[in-house]
Amino acid sequence: MNREDFEILKSDIIFFDNNATTFKPKEVVDAVVEYYTKYTSNAHRGDYKTSLKVDMRYEEVRELVKDYINAESSKEIVFTSGATDSLNMVAFGFFKNILKKGDEVLITKLEHASNVLPWLELESEIGIKVKYAKLDENLKLTPKSLEESLTKNTKLVSLAHVTNTIGDVRDIEKIGEILKKKNIYFVVDAAQSIGHRKIDVRRSNIDFLAFSGHKMLGPTGVGVLYGKYDLLVKMHPTRVGGGMNSYFESDGSFMYHEPPSKFEAGTGNIAGVIGLGSAIKYINKVGLKNIEKHDQELKDYLLKRLLEVENVTVLNKNAESANILFNIDGVFPQDTAVYLDHYNICVRAGNHCAKLLKDELGIKNTCRISLYLYNTKEEIDKLIEVLKNSKNIFEVVI
Amino acid sequence: MDKNLRREIILDNFQNPFHKKDGTFDGYIKINTNNESCIDNLDIYFKVEGGYIIDAYFNGEACAISTSATSIMLRRLIGKTILEAENLLKNYQNMINEKPYDENLLEDLIVYDEIYLQPNRKNCALLPSKAIERLVKDLKK
Numbered sequence: 355m356n357r358e359d360f361e362i363l364k365s366d367i368i369f370f371d372n373n374a375t376t377f378k379p380k381e382v383v384d385a386v387v388e389y390y391t392k393y394t395s396n397a398h399r400g401d402y403k404t405s406l407k408v409d410m411r412y413e414e415v416r417e418l419v420k421d422y423i424n425a426e427s428s429k430e431i432v433f434t435s436g437a438t439d440s441l442n443m444v445a446f447g448f449f450k451n452i453l454k455k456g457d458e459v460l461i462t463k464l465e466h467a468s469n470v471l472p473w474l475e476l477e478s479e480i481g482i483k484v485k486y487a488k489l490d491e492n493l494k495l496t497p498k499s500l501e502e503s504l505t506k507n508t509k510l511v512s513l514a515h516v517t518n519t520i521g522d523v524r525d526i527e528k529i530g531e532i533l534k535k536k537n538i539y540f541v542v543d544a545a546q547s548i549g550h551r552k553i554d555v556r557r558s559n560i561d562f563l564a565f566s567g568h569k570m571l572g573p574t575g576v577g578v579l580y581g582k583y584d585l586l587v588k589m590h591p592t593r594v595g596g597g598m599n600s601y602f603e604s605d606g607s608f609m610y611h612e613p614p615s616k617f618e619a620g621t622g623n624i625a626g627v628i629g630l631g632s633a634i635k636y637i638n639k640v641g642l643k644n645i646e647k648h649d650q651e652l653k654d655y656l657l658k659r660l661l662e663v664e665n666v667t668v669l670n671k672n673a674e675s676a677n678i679l680f681n682i683d684g685v686f687p688q689d690t691a692v693y694l695d696h697y698n699i700c701v702r703a704g705n706h707c708a709k710l711l712k713d714e715l716g717i718k719n720t721c722r723i724s725l726y727l728y729n730t731k732e733e734i735d736k737l738i739e740v741l742k743n744s745k746n747i748f749e750v751v752i
Numbered sequence: 753m754d755k756n757l758r759r760e761i762i763l764d765n766f767q768n769p770f771h772k773k774d775g776t777f778d779g780y781i782k783i784n785t786n787n788e789s790c791i792d793n794l795d796i797y798f799k800v801e802g803g804y805i806i807d808a809y810f811n812g813e814a815c816a817i818s819t820s821a822t823s824i825m826l827r828r829l830i831g832k833t834i835l836e837a838e839n840l841l842k843n844y845q846n847m848i849n850e851k852p853y854d855e856n857l858l859e860d861l862i863v864y865d866e867i868y869l870q871p872n873r874k875n876c877a878l879l880p881s882k883a884i885e886r887l888v889k890d891l892k893k
Contacts (some may be wrong), residue, residue, distance in 0.1 A: 527882070591814075650785065686813070686814065686815045686816060686819075687791070688791055688792070688815040688876075689815050689816050692870075692873070703791060704774075704791040705791060718791075718813060719791050719813060748759065748763050749759065751816060751817075752759045752760045752763060752816060752817070
């Protein structure tokens with residue numbers, strides 16, 4: 355759907371790596387170019403017209419994000435460089451100061467590196483314990499198995515809403531309800547879901563939410579950290595400098611601004627934020643419900659057709675999101691990706707930054723197809739045709 | 753070299769690699785080599801005595817180019833002195849990077865003489881050379 359909005363699709367590229375990043379509609383590119391060509395200025399600085407315009411646009415995006423995730427206030431929206439940055443800020447600016455030795459953080463073995471390594475760092479720095487929740491036979495995390503994995507020492511649960519590998523969609527509403535009753539903090543990595551399905555931070559009782567702009571049709575290098583306001587007040591900035599302080603004196607005294615600007619030291623990615631705003635408007639216009647429906651239909655079609663191919667093994671037949679892992683029997687996934695690239699089909703080969711997945715799946719590396727609104731059944735047909743003819747794979751890749 | 757023969761040698765070394773086996777054995781130096789941008793990840797084990805590489809084997813996961821290049825490279829290295837290995841490596845790297853090299857010295861490693869036509873596979877062909885570079889550096893200390 356909406357393929358005409360994406361300039362890059364005018365080439366014959368078939369892009370099946372949307373978990374890694376997404377294409378940008380013309381509106382987003384135009385918004386970024388407009389900032390650089392029509393009103394370049396810094397934010398929060400000048401009294402001149404273009405600077406005021408930048409301020410307005412920048413803060414307007416905070417409102418857009420607030421409504422998009424149903425936060426209570428735009429003061430709960432912090433602009434970051436991406437989900438990784440957001441999760442690092444939460445781990446080192448908030449949890450490092452409130453967790454104590456022996457406290458437990460519960461994650462899963464399906465998490466992305468950015469939702470594992472900050473906690474492992476805290477494990478080594480302050481002696482917390484990183485625990486992994488039980489998964490069912492399809493590697494799904496159910497609210498029940500999560501609840502069973504909680505102990506009296508669990509202080510925090512940090513989960514991807516949608517995993518970037520097997521495509522598990524976690525029931526964050528139910529999980530949020532369980533954690534609220536037990537007074538356990540809830541951090542959600544929404545990198546893979548934010549452009550695909552509705553998230554309501556209040557309904558799901560989320561304390562902190564992290565996501566990136568570039569996985570939801572926006573620019574690279576920009577993202578969001580949402581935090582409940584009272585928690586952001588307690589959180590320490592992990593970077594300090596210009597734009598985030600009220601004063602500092604030679605006697606050593608200083609004071610920071612209130613959130614969110616307390617966390618936005620230095621000149622932000624203004625063009626990125628403006629582009630992100632444009633991406634949110636675009637998604638709102640297309641409709642998240644329509645995107646979700648399209649994702650589902652395409653994923654079902656892809657799965658059905660992949661199962662037709664004799665020498666292909668699908669590793670996550672129960673995927674809920676539009677994200678399928680597969681291998682060609684006897685072929686290393688990277689060779690498969692190079693083979694498909696020969697036909698201009700882009701897929702990802704590897705462990706997808708989820709290096710603990712191998713413990714659960716028993717396979718270290720796979721090829722991944724991740725779909726988005728502009729993908730079509732015709733593209734899937736082309737992929738299937740190429741896979742069916744893959745007997746000549748080594749003639750192509752060697 | 754004939755295209756089909758080249759492919760046959762590479763494929764044979766991928767599907768039946770020389771000295772690819774699991775496990776660790778006494779007396780071997782283990783060196784890991786991996787590509788940051790992809791998933792090739794191999795451990796190469798060398799046994800060095802009296803300045804000679806007297807044995808080598810490897811294990812891990814890597815693509816057809818990386819695996820076959822490691823297989824051929826190890827076969828060529830066994831029996832060579834550290835200095836000979838260094839020279840072989842230099843010529844191999846020159847070939848991959850389109851610089852002058854001694855074809856006779858490289859023997860069947862010349863199957864990668866056109867890998868530069870696929871820039872994204874150059875790192876695959878260079879995977880074993882990173883490990884050997886480190887071995888040579890460590891032993892020359």
